Amino acid sequence: xxxxxxxxxxxxxxxxxxxxxxxxxxxxxxxxxxxxxxxxxxxxxxxxxxxxxxxxxxxxxxxxxxxxxxxxxxxxxxxxxxxxxxxxxxxxxxxxxxxxxxxxxxxxxxxxxxxxxxxxxxxxxxxxxxxxxxxxxxxxxxxxxxxxxxxxxxxxxxxxxxxxxxxxxxxxxxxxxxxxxxxxxxxxxxxxxxxxxxxxxxxxxxxxxxxxxxxxxxxxxxxxxxxxxxxxxxxxxxxxxxxxxxxxxxxxxxxxxxxxxxxxxxxxxxxxxxxxxxxxxxxxxxxxxxxxxxxxxxxxxxxxxxxxxxxxxxxxxxxxxxxxxxxxxxxxxxxxxxxxxxxxxxxxxxxxxxxxxxxxxxxxxxxxxxxxxxxxxxxxxxxxxxxxxxxxxxxxxxxxxxxxxxxxxxxxxxxxxxxxxxxxxxxxxxxxxxxxxxxxxxxxxxxxxxxxxxxxxxxxxxxxxxxxxxxxxxxxxxxxxxxxxxxxxxxxxxxxxxxxxxxxxxxxxxxxxxxxxxxxxxxxxxxxxxxxxxxxxxxxxxxxxxxxxxxxxxxxxxxxxxxxxxxxxxxxxx
Amino acid sequence: xxxxxxxxxxxxxxxxxxxxxxxxxxxxxxxxxxxxxxxxxxxxxxxxxxxxxxxxxxxxxxxxxxxxxxxxxxxxxxxxxxxxxxxxxxxxxxxxxxxx
Numbered sequence: 179x180x181x182x183x184x185x186x187x188x189x190x191x192x193x194x195x196x197x198x199x200x201x202x203x204x205x206x207x208x209x210x211x212x213x214x215x216x217x218x219x220x221x222x223x224x225x226x227x228x229x230x231x232x233x234x235x236x237x238x239x240x241x242x243x244x245x246x247x248x249x250x251x252x253x254x255x256x257x258x259x260x261x262x263x264x265x266x267x268x269x270x271x272x273x274x275x276x277x278x279x280x281x282x283x284x285x286x287x288x289x290x291x292x293x294x295x296x297x298x299x300x301x302x303x304x305x306x307x308x309x310x311x312x313x314x315x316x317x318x319x320x321x322x323x324x325x326x327x328x329x330x331x332x333x334x335x336x337x338x339x340x341x342x343x344x345x346x347x348x349x350x351x352x353x354x355x356x357x358x359x360x361x362x363x364x365x366x367x368x369x370x371x372x373x374x375x376x377x378x379x380x381x382x383x384x385x386x387x388x389x390x391x392x393x394x395x396x397x398x399x400x401x402x403x404x405x406x407x408x409x410x411x412x413x414x415x416x417x418x419x420x421x422x423x424x425x426x427x428x429x430x431x432x433x434x435x436x437x438x439x440x441x442x443x444x445x446x447x448x449x450x451x452x453x454x455x456x457x458x459x460x461x462x463x464x465x466x467x468x469x470x471x472x473x474x475x476x477x478x479x480x481x482x483x484x485x486x487x488x489x490x491x492x493x494x495x496x497x498x499x500x501x502x503x504x505x506x507x508x509x510x511x512x513x514x515x516x517x518x519x520x521x522x523x524x525x526x527x528x529x530x531x532x533x534x535x536x537x538x539x540x541x542x543x544x545x546x547x548x549x550x551x552x553x554x555x556x557x558x559x560x561x562x563x564x565x566x567x568x569x570x571x572x573x574x575x576x577x578x579x580x581x582x583x584x585x586x587x588x589x590x591x592x593x594x595x596x597x598x599x600x601x602x603x604x605x606x607x608x609x610x611x612x613x614x615x616x617x618x619x620x621x622x623x624x625x626x627x628x629x630x631x632x633x634x635x636x637x638x639x640x641x642x643x644x645x646x647x648x649x650x651x652x653x654x655x656x657x658x659x660x661x662x663x664x665x666x667x668x669x670x671x672x673x674x675x676x677x678x679x680x681x682x683x684x685x686x687x688x689x690x691x692x693x694x695x696x697x698x699x700x701x702x703x704x705x706x707x708x709x710x711x712x713x714x715x716x717x718x719x720x721x722x723x724x725x726x727x728x729x730x731x732x733x734x735x736x737x738x739x740x741x742x743x744x745x746x747x748x749x750x751x752x
Numbered sequence: 753x754x755x756x757x758x759x760x761x762x763x764x765x766x767x768x769x770x771x772x773x774x775x776x777x778x779x780x781x782x783x784x785x786x787x788x789x790x791x792x793x794x795x796x797x798x799x800x801x802x803x804x805x806x807x808x809x810x811x812x813x814x815x816x817x818x819x820x821x822x823x824x825x826x827x828x829x830x831x832x833x834x835x836x837x838x839x840x841x842x843x844x845x846x847x848x849x850x851x852x
Binding site for chain 2: 293300305
């Protein structure tokens with residue numbers, strides 16, 4: 179087999195060697211072809227077999243889920259099973275094959291399009307969105323018919339499996355987290371897309387924006403992924419393979435060295451304590467948090483509780499999750515961010531498709547327009563606050579008016595708990611995410627009104643530079659050390675100092691060891707990141723002298739030339 | 753002919769229901785309703801806005817798009833119609849076990 183390489187954006191470092199599993203967007207690949215009358219029976223047979231296989235697959239997934247989580251989630255599979263038995267899949271496609279003498283894939287797609295057009299005519303937004311379930315069922319069937327994925331990879335082999343996909347959505351990511359893939363390659367995305375963040379979180383190498391990856395790379399190809407140089411080598415010869423196996427070992431040795439500082443206190447050379455907290459998405463992450471020796475949870479992204487399901491978690495379910503997290507952190511701070519739904523992370527609460535979702539009804543805007551949804555979450559958080567050190571973090575604030583409304587609703591949630599006679603932390607701290615430039619510019623006003631601030635650099639950069647971080651055609655313009663971005667961050671840190679309020683960074687910048695020293699120089703003492711980044715960042719902290727760095731950072735903040743900024747960052751890191 | 757229609761209307765149970773769960777008859781309630789109805793020998797139909805569908809079919813129920821507070825009519829006809837109507841009514845009044 180011929181050796182060749184493909185290139186993309188290096189999104190997560192490390193080296194992986196493994197076999198490819200292609201994930202396809204099956205619906206886009208369906209072609210139409212005519213079948214002969216004599217082949218009619220076998221085509222219908224092929225369809226019936228596919229339906230049977232999907233039924234089996236779904237039943238197996240259901241058994242799997244039942245073992246791990248609540249009954250609630252498996253009814254989601256039941257719905258798909260029932261849809262599969264419905265005449266829209268079990269009868270009409272057969273009739274279409276008979277009538278049009280077309281292939282089974284095409285018959286399903288034709289029927290799906292018809293069903294979707296009926297759903298589109300429905301006014302009720304929530305019910306309208308159920309067309310997603312029908313689409314997923316059709317997609318599963320078509321994948322089987324096209325011969326994808328019938329070679330199932332057993333869970334044991336995932337460690338040496340490299341996933342090649344068009345893109346990984348946050349919903350997929352939640353599932354892939356437990357699969358132990360060796361690396362990701364996607365055609366779409368930038369260095370800060372979800373695939374990249376997921377891969378860094380899992381400490382596996384990853385390439386994004388690899389054009390036509392799914393056309394160039396075949397299922398089961400042997401591939402080396404070099405996450406540092408943004409390169410993947412397909413069907414490597416023995417010599418290359420040996421060279422990379424050596425590099426992989428070297429990388430692992432360095433990683434083991436890092437483990438030695440695991441229990442070392444996070445202080446700079448001049449004895450300035452730096453708090454290293456962890457970002458989490460669900461209860462399962464707690465294990466890695468405790469393992470990483472984080473000093474608390476700086477960001478719990480609650481929207482992941484709301485994703486991959488068609489209903490909304492009720493107060494009791496949310497309370498139980500928050501309570502478990504608070505309890506397992508044993509008094510260490512747990513910052514719970516209220517629902518940050520919308521844009522690229524959609525849940526059942528998002529009923530409207532905005533033309534520009536990043537600027538649309540998302541996060542706190544969505545919550546304020548659905549006060550019941552928000553109150554349910556606030557009550558659940560408040561109830562859990564009786565069991566640990568919980569703080570509330572509000573995402574996407576853009577004005578003091580919104581903050582006022584938020585505070586009113588928090589008060590209402592507290593009042594109703596007092597009325598119900600339920601315990602909670604009456605002095606619970608309320609902080610705000612600084613991710614809209616308007617707020618970073620006006621940070622003092624917010625520092626005055628809030629108990630703490632947390633800079634969400636991913637969105638702050640996206641909004642400041644007007645760059646969609648999921649769009650690979652502009653991802654080269656995404657620059658976390660753009661002078662304007664640094665000035666906004668610095669302004670926020672200084673506002674916090676003035677009003678004696680804690681300022682943390684919880685975006686990707688906090689977990690980038692290349693920027694640790696610069697941020698310390700800018701006066702940052704609270705970092706919150708994915709648990710996997712804590713050790714590399716701590717290593718930088720142990721080498722830092724915050725007084726010396728302060729002088730270098732203030733020099734850097736005066737620069738406007740990106741090249742000079744890069745040079746100075748290199749110098750700071752020497 | 754008139755007598756037959758009269759006869760049907762006598763033996764068939766008709767009942768009006770207002771949807772009271774906030775998300776309406778979305779996927780899960782549709783499934784629960786279809787599952788329940790399939791248990792009975794009786795023929796069960798739902799009428800809404802002039803459309804009439806078989807209540808043993810989940811997709812048909814879902815695509816009826818019965819949102820919060822919409823009115824539907826349930827038609828039940830068969831030997832076990834009384835118990836069927838009773839259980840269907842209680843499923844609706846329990847809001848499909850989704851809300852308290």
